[in-house]
Amino acid sequence: MxxxxxxxxxxxxxxxxxxTWRHIHDIFTNKSLNSTRLQWIWCVNNADVGSYTAEHYWVGENYIDWMGIDGYNFGRSQSWSSWLSPSQVFDNMIIRLQNLSATKPICINEYASTSIRTG
Structure with a gap:
């Protein structure tokens, strides 16, 4: 996204x-599926890459149950990366998601940290 x-x-x-998100959501909702068995997680990357920010893709509170974040610690495995704490990976996006919705829970959907150490 x-x-x-x-x-x-x-x-x-x-x-x-x-x-597209809203269309698919409405299809499932119109089937009267058990909402305790089907939850909608709107998940963004911890950092924006490309022309648009995560906020540009906001589908609205009525179309999600959770907000999620994917974030990775690339360590020194890339020329542009360095070791980061979990707070450095996630805090900025957590604040941004809280600004979109004060009521939806936030989860970490994906996280990884490289074991490669150079230098």
Whole structure:
């Protein structure tokens, strides 16, 4: 969504994403599925990459149950990266998500830290 490395993110706009999310959500909702067994998690990357920010993709509180974040500690495995604490990886996006919704819970959907140490 707020990353540009997946083939399905190329050429799409935030409005395309929002309309598709809401359409799929409405299909499931109209089937009267048990809401305790199906939860909607709107998950963003911890850092924006590409032309749009996570906020551009906000589908609205009525279309989610949770907000999630994917974040990675690349350590020194890349020329542009350094070791980061979990707070450094997630805090900025947590604040941004709290600004979108004060009522929806926030979860960490994906996290990894490299074991490669150079230098």
């Amino acid at each position: 707020n990353g540009n490395w997946y083939p399905w993110s190329m050429g799409s706009t935030p409005q395309d994403f929002i309309e």
